[in-house]
Amino acid sequence: MDHPATASVTDPPPSRVRALDPHPAAAVVNLAVKAALVASFVIAIGFEPSTVEGKAMGFRAPLFLAPVVLVPLLARWRNWEPYPHVADALTAAPFLIDTLGNLFGFYDDYPVTDDVLHALNWILLVAAFHAFRFRNVTDRRDAVVLGYGFGCMAIIWWEAMEWTVSTDGLGGAGNLSLTYGDTVGDLVLSSTGGLVGSILGVWFLGPRAQPVGSGASR
Numbered sequence: 001m002d003h004p005a006t007a008s009v010t011d012p013p014p015s016r017v018r019a020l021d022p023h024p025a026a027a028v029v030n031l032a033v034k035a036a037l038v039a040s041f042v043i044a045i046g047f048e049p050s051t052v053e054g055k056a057m058g059f060r061a062p063l064f065l066a067p068v069v070l071v072p073l074l075a076r077w078r079n080w081e082p083y084p085h086v087a088d089a090l091t092a093a094p095f096l097i098d099t100l101g102n103l104f105g106f107y108d109d110y111p112v113t114d115d116v117l118h119a120l121n122w123i124l125l126v127a128a129f130h131a132f133r134f135r136n137v138t139d140r141r142d143a144v145v146l147g148y149g150f151g152c153m154a155i156i157w158w159e160a161m162e163w164t165v166s167t168d169g170l171g172g173a174g175n176l177s178l179t180y181g182d183t184v185g186d187l188v189l190s191s192t193g194g195l196v197g198s199i200l201g202v203w204f205l206g207p208r209a210q211p212v213g214s215g216a217s218r
């Protein structure tokens with residue numbers, strides 16, 4: 001007696017970030033980014049160059065340096081193998097870039113720096129979101145929207161943090177004067193950067209898209 005053919009669903013392809021994390025270059029880049037971030041704050045707080053006066057670097061330090069400690073602790077607690085070097089480096093990179101921008105005076109000397117880095121840093125931040133997510137998830141559906149939503153929430157809370165250390169906020173930092181135009185512009189630039197980062201993160205870190213109909217065989 002003939003039995004009707006049944007469809008068997010093949011396993012989804014592995015995420016590309018899984019292949020990147022164990023690569024020696026990923027570990028080198030990750031360690032370099034985090035070492036540079038720590039060194040930047042040592043200089044900014046320990047030597048207090050004029051470029052960071054009024055930038056509330058002491059207030060920023062715990063937040064900016066948190067990924068240096070929290071990601072390794074989380075990886076050890078969850079026993080992540082291989083270690084998430086890509087996600088770790090992408091998480092720390094925006095904080096390093098922002099700190100270097102202040103340390104070298106780019107924000108003061110080149111006003112466009114703030115706009116450029118808001119877009120660039122959110123590309124990296126949302127890519128980090130996908131680097132974490134695609135270690136255990138291979139479903140690409142709605143991934144771009146999820147990353148975009150994460151980026152939008154992140155910039156809202158970032159702007160709230162900046163207000164707390166602004167001239168009109170809780171911290172009273174003398175050189176961080178925010179305007180309504182600045183805030184709206186940052187929201188637009190960062191959310192747009194987050195969308196770009198989400199698209200790039202899904203494409204380069206997620207599993208390869210399967211052709212339609214490739215998931216079943218007879």
